[in-house]
Amino acid sequence: MPEGSAHRFCVAPMMGCTDRHFRYLLRLLSRHACLYTEMVTTQALLRGDAQRHLAFDPVETPLALQLGGSEPEEMARCAALAARWGYSELNINVGCPSERVRSGRFGACLMAEPGRVARCVAAMGEAAPLPVSVKTRIGIDQMDSYEALAGFVSQVAEAGCGSFIVHARKAWLKGLNPRQNREIPPLHYVRVHRLKAAFPELEIVVNGGLDSLETVRAQLRRVDGVMLGRAVYANPYLLAQVDGLVYGDPRPPPSRHEALELYLPYVEAQMARGVPLARMTRHLMGWFQGLPGARSWRRILGEQARGPGSDVSLIAQATACVDDCGRRARAS
Numbered sequence: 001m002p003e004g005s006a007h008r009f010c011v012a013p014m015m016g017c018t019d020r021h022f023r024y025l026l027r028l029l030s031r032h033a034c035l036y037t038e039m040v041t042t043q044a045l046l047r048g049d050a051q052r053h054l055a056f057d058p059v060e061t062p063l064a065l066q067l068g069g070s071e072p073e074e075m076a077r078c079a080a081l082a083a084r085w086g087y088s089e090l091n092i093n094v095g096c097p098s099e100r101v102r103s104g105r106f107g108a109c110l111m112a113e114p115g116r117v118a119r120c121v122a123a124m125g126e127a128a129p130l131p132v133s134v135k136t137r138i139g140i141d142q143m144d145s146y147e148a149l150a151g152f153v154s155q156v157a158e159a160g161c162g163s164f165i166v167h168a169r170k171a172w173l174k175g176l177n178p179r180q181n182r183e184i185p186p187l188h189y190v191r192v193h194r195l196k197a198a199f200p201e202l203e204i205v206v207n208g209g210l211d212s213l214e215t216v217r218a219q220l221r222r223v224d225g226v227m228l229g230r231a232v233y234a235n236p237y238l239l240a241q242v243d244g245l246v247y248g249d250p251r252p253p254p255s256r257h258e259a260l261e262l263y264l265p266y267v268e269a270q271m272a273r274g275v276p277l278a279r280m281t282r283h284l285m286g287w288f289q290g291l292p293g294a295r296s297w298r299r300i301l302g303e304q305a306r307g308p309g310s311d312v313s314l315i316a317q318a319t320a321c322v323d324d325c326g327r328r329a330r331a332s
Contacts, residue, residue, distance in 0.1 A: 005224040006062075007163060007205045009216065009246045010034040011239070012229030013066040013091070013135070021275075022283040023060045024266055026232070028259045029239040032247045034225075035063050039093050041106075042069030045078050054085045057266075064089035066135070068096070070106045070116055072123035083128035090124055092117065094136040097171035097181045108171040111140045114152045118159035125160040133163035135207070138191050139170035146191055150198060163203040165227055166192045182208075182230075193222040213238065213245050220246070235289045256287060260319060267312050278305040281315065293325030 011018065011026060013036035023035050040053045056063055065087045069075050079090050094117060096107035110117050117134065124132050134156055138149050153164055169185040176184060187209045196204040205225035210216060216226045232238055237256055243249035254262070267280050281301045288294040300318040304310055 005203055005205075007034050007133075007165070007203060007225035007227075008032075008220065009242050010165065010205060010207075010225060010227040011036065011232050012207060012227050013037060013039055013064075013093075014229050014233060015039060017233050017283075019279075020056050020060065021266075021270070021280045022233075022236075023063065024057050025236060025259075025263055025283055026239055027059050028262050029237065029253065030242045032243050032249065033239060034089075035060060036091060037063065037065050039066045039068045039096065040078075042067060042071065042074040042078050045081055046074060050081060054081065054087075056085075058086075061086070062088040064091050064133070066091040066093055068093045068106045070110060070113075070120065072116075072119045075120045076123040076127035079124035079128035079130065079132075083130055087130065089133060090128065090130050091133045091135055091165070092120060092124075094134050095165075095167050095171070096178065097137075097140075097173055097176070098178045108137050108140050109173060111136060111148075111152055112143060114155040117152075118156050118161075121156055121159040121161045131163065132161050133165060133203075134161050135165040135167070137167050137169060137171045138188055141170075141173055144170040146194060149191065150195065153195060153199060153202070157199065157202055162201075163205065164195075165205040165207055165225075166195065168192050168206055168208040189219070189222075196223050213241055216246065233283075234286045236283070236286060237289070257319065260287070260315065264312050264315060267315070271311065276306070277310050277312070277314065281305040284315070288322050291322070291326065292329035293322035296321045296325060 011033055015038050018036060018038050026035060044053055065082045067075060067078055067090060082090055093107055094110045098107065121132050138144065168187045168189050168191065171181050172185065189206060192204065192206045203224045205227055206219050206223045207227035210219065210226055210228050211231040219226050240253035244253065270280060271277060284301060285298050288297050297318045300321060304314055
């Protein structure tokens with residue numbers, strides 16, 4: 001069994017990316033990585049279609065639900081729902097800087113209200129027997145000192161949160177869009193390392209700007225875990241090495257082709273339920289990143305997955321093209 005933090009390697013919750021189809025694909029590559037849903041708002045669960053947002057395949061577990069909200073009573077009700085659906089963790093979004101999220105009074109703006117976040121943590125802990133984690137930034141706007149960050153963590157931890165996932169950039173709530181907030185504010189990993197040293201009893205996970213397993217292993221010498229986001233979406237097969245390199249699992253990882261073969265029955269089953277092929281193939285665009293034939297693979301899936309009559313055989317067709325390109329490359 002893997003040792004250490006349950007969050008030793010995490011895939012970040014990403015809107016438009018970490019849906020149930022992508023999570024199923026990732027679980028074929030890693031048995032141990034911690035997976036998160038896209039952010040789901042409390043209003044979507046309490047006043048919308050809860051089943052649409054909460055349903056997942058058992059293969060995906062362990063799986064954390066990320067919630068966007070700031071009202072303790074509503075967060076508690078959503079926590080109870082998540083427990084009934086079989087989630088293994090609850091995560092509060094205190095990191096997203098988008099204007100839409102801010103207008104709902106959640107996301108990164110909550111860094112200015114540690115008392116409110118603490119009340120949410122306490123209410124969720126009372127409502128469900130699940131661990132509660134918080135994903136946050138190192139600061140917002142001019143409130144970006146280490147002392148402010150440590151004060152936020154201390155107050156929220158006292159309410160029952162034992163795990164903090166810290167994006168090592170501050171967020172500008174005005175003037176930068178979400179993409180710019182992922183790239184422009186400078187990274188301060190040392191501040192996250194300092195946080196871990198100051199709170200050894202807490203689980204501290206670092207996020208932001210990490211793009212390889214080499215950088216992951218370097219960070220694990222200073223913190224309990226790491227979280228990667230866009231790098232995994234751009235190159236999902238990166239996860240195939242995680243169990244061995246990060247968790248010490250001796251079992252060999254599946255090859256790209258072996259994992260695809262395991263994904264095909266899932267795609268067929270989902271299409272039989274009415275899910276469009278393109279909703280699943282869009283997560284495969286980076287599958288052969290850096291290999292001969294990758295461009296042809298993307299072109300075939302991108303141009304034909306939405307066509308009438310397209311089915312799972314399109315993936316086999318695209319794979320054959322990659323194999324052919326690989327043979328030509330080796331022969332040249």
